[in-house]
Amino acid sequence: MRGWKPGILGKNPETVPNAWFRQAFRLLGRMRAVTVIGAGLAGPEAAWQVAAAGVAVRLYEMRPRRRTPAHQSDQFAELVCSNSLGSSLADRASGVLQAELEQLGSKLLELARACAVPAGQALAVDRTAFAAAVTQAVAGHPLIEVRREEVTTLPSEGVCVLASGPLTSEALAGAVARLAGTSNLSFFDAIAPVVSADSLDFTELYAASRYGHGEADYWNVPLDPERYRWLVAELLAAEKRAPAAFESADPRAARFFERCLPVEVLAARGAEALRFGPLRPVGLRDPRTGRRPYAVLQLRPENRARTLYNLVGFQTNLRHGEQERILRALPGFAAAEFVRLGSMHRNTFLRAPALLNATLEWRGRPGLFVAGQLTGMEGYLGNIGSGLLAGRNALRRALGAEPETLPRTTLLGALAAHVAEAPAATFQPMKAEFGLLPPLPDHAARARRNAVRAAHSASSLAEHLRLHPLPGAYAAV
Numbered sequence: 001m002r003g004w005k006p007g008i009l010g011k012n013p014e015t016v017p018n019a020w021f022r023q024a025f026r027l028l029g030r031m032r033a034v035t036v037i038g039a040g041l042a043g044p045e046a047a048w049q050v051a052a053a054g055v056a057v058r059l060y061e062m063r064p065r066r067r068t069p070a071h072q073s074d075q076f077a078e079l080v081c082s083n084s085l086g087s088s089l090a091d092r093a094s095g096v097l098q099a100e101l102e103q104l105g106s107k108l109l110e111l112a113r114a115c116a117v118p119a120g121q122a123l124a125v126d127r128t129a130f131a132a133a134v135t136q137a138v139a140g141h142p143l144i145e146v147r148r149e150e151v152t153t154l155p156s157e158g159v160c161v162l163a164s165g166p167l168t169s170e171a172l173a174g175a176v177a178r179l180a181g182t183s184n185l186s187f188f189d190a191i192a193p194v195v196s197a198d199s200l201d202f203t204e205l206y207a208a209s210r211y212g213h214g215e216a217d218y219w220n221v222p223l224d225p226e227r228y229r230w231l232v233a234e235l236l237a238a239e240k241r242a243p244a245a246f247e248s249a250d251p252r253a254a255r256f257f258e259r260c261l262p263v264e265v266l267a268a269r270g271a272e273a274l275r276f277g278p279l280r281p282v283g284l285r286d287p288r289t290g291r292r293p294y295a296v297l298q299l300r301p302e303n304r305a306r307t308l309y310n311l312v313g314f315q316t317n318l319r320h321g322e323q324e325r326i327l328r329a330l331p332g333f334a335a336a337e338f339v340r341l342g343s344m345h346r347n348t349f350l351r352a353p354a355l356l357n358a359t360l361e362w363r364g365r366p367g368l369f370v371a372g373q374l375t376g377m378e379g380y381l382g383n384i385g386s387g388l389l390a391g392r393n394a395l396r397r398a399l400g401a402e403p404e405t406l407p408r409t410t411l412l413g414a415l416a417a418h419v420a421e422a423p424a425a426t427f428q429p430m431k432a433e434f435g436l437l438p439p440l441p442d443h444a445a446r447a448r449r450n451a452v453r454a455a456h457s458a459s460s461l462a463e464h465l466r467l468h469p470l471p472g473a474y475a476a477v
């Protein structure tokens with residue numbers, strides 16, 4: 001793809017003092033316009049990154065012409081549920097992610113901080129003020145042209161960031177499914193809890209794969225009859241999350257939930273249902289006793305580094321506090337740290353590991369980037385971050401440069417690597433958590449491990465930005 005020659009046009013048009021030349025630079029920028037689809041959280045950040053570096057953007061947003069079942073306004077960056085972007089503490093995952101976004105020059109983080117409301121150590125925003133500030137800044141940028149239209153097809157060439165979110169319109173979802181393959185696009189998620197390996201007591205578990213087939217990749221949690229019956233009773237009694245009205249009304253919901261039953265629904269179908277379903281012990285003899293336990297909860301590696309384990313088939317809609325309480329009573333789980341708790345939502349997302357690179361570029365379609373919840377990333381901050389990374393890489397492509405991969409010692413880099421490289425067959429959305437980072441070699445630092453990870457993130461990102469500046473002298477960072 002031919003791009004600008006930053007050596008000749010290495011200027012941010014907005015810094016050119018002469019009005020005539022400024023206009024000429026803007027026109028040249030428009031010749032290389034990047035398309036961004038969706039003005040939720042990821043799209044505006046992507047658009048800003050591109051435009052701030054002097055390349056024009058065409059940003060499409062379908063609201064208010066076509067509404068989603070969750071958004072209430074026609075503003076960009078509408079937070080559809082909680083108004084919190086998570087803890088700002090330096091040793092929390094969301095605090096580290098905020099620091100990374102700041103280092104990378106995130107516009108939405110800057111505006112979120114300007115619209116913050118008192119929330120202790122968390123960054124919570126006045127959602128109306130935040131959405132208005134993002135809309136004003138992005139729509140007011142001279143290099144961003146906003147089109148209030150529903151996009152129904154994907155551009156076959158050029159540079160594009162697809163950020164149409166968990167409620168992507170049906171027509172566009174159809175176009176995405178045609179490119180991805182229908183089996184690679186989901187409309188609901190079925191999330192089972194994920195636990196960090198270093199919080200488990202493996203002496204209470206045993207390694208085995210069913211019938212001894214292949215490597216003993218799974219860790220197994222043995223349940224005796226008493227513990228199994230207790231678990232069933234607790235699942236039945238625990239408080240559940242009610243689906244939103246628009247989720248229950250979706251005709252695909254019933255089919256999905258029947259195919260992918262939450263454990264509490266299965267437990268209600270009979271005392272033995274879980275033991276003949278996801279907790280079946282057949283072929284899982286415990287080498288320590290030589291016997292097959294009454295029931296078994298299997299743990300499967302969630303990432304290549306095996307720092308995280310997924311509770312196989314344990315998708316659930318129980319309230320998060322209830323999940324933690326019940327699971328911590330299982331063998332080996334007393335100190336379990338969950339990097340993700342179970343949930344089942346309406347959520348359009350790609351089977352990203354089969355489709356995307358860690359640069360968030362579609363494999364085999366240079367110039368098409370995906371950002372936001374569609375990638376399988378979760379969380380407001382992660383979605384802003386994905387927009388930032390996709391925006392930086394769209395800019396690189398527009399300027400004829402290769403996309404960048406962020407260091408895996410950063411949470412954003414680790415999350416992008418996760419969505420590109422997690423096991424594809426069982427892929428489910430994930431948010432930025434410390435468990436995604438490479439294991440720390442120094443176990444003596446256990447008590448301070450999050451502070452160490454935060455320091456690694458900051459130093460590796462600073463080094464990355466030094467070694468990989470954005471092309472063009474006008475780049476924002």
Ligand SMILES: Cc1cc2nc3c(=O)[nH]c(=O)nc-3n(C[C@H](O)[C@H](O)[C@H](O)COP(=O)(O)OP(=O)(O)OC[C@H]3O[C@@H](n4cnc5c(N)ncnc54)[C@H](O)[C@@H]3O)c2cc1C
Pocket residue numbers: 037038039040041042043060061062063068070071077078080081082149150151152163164165166167168169172244346371372373374378379380381383
């Ligand atoms: C009901 C609900 C509650 C949620 N609660 C939380 C929460 O509390 N915390 C949290 O972290 N996350 C929550 N999420 C996830 C949340 O949506 C994301 O974290 C975040 O908004 C995703 O950002 P995004 O940019 O990918 O998508 P969005 O913010 O949804 O933005 C996508 C944009 O694309 C537009 N669009 C869609 N299709 C088209 C089209 N064809 N043409 C043009 N424009 C289009 C949409 O109108 C929308 O403005 C929730 C999601 C839902 C659905």
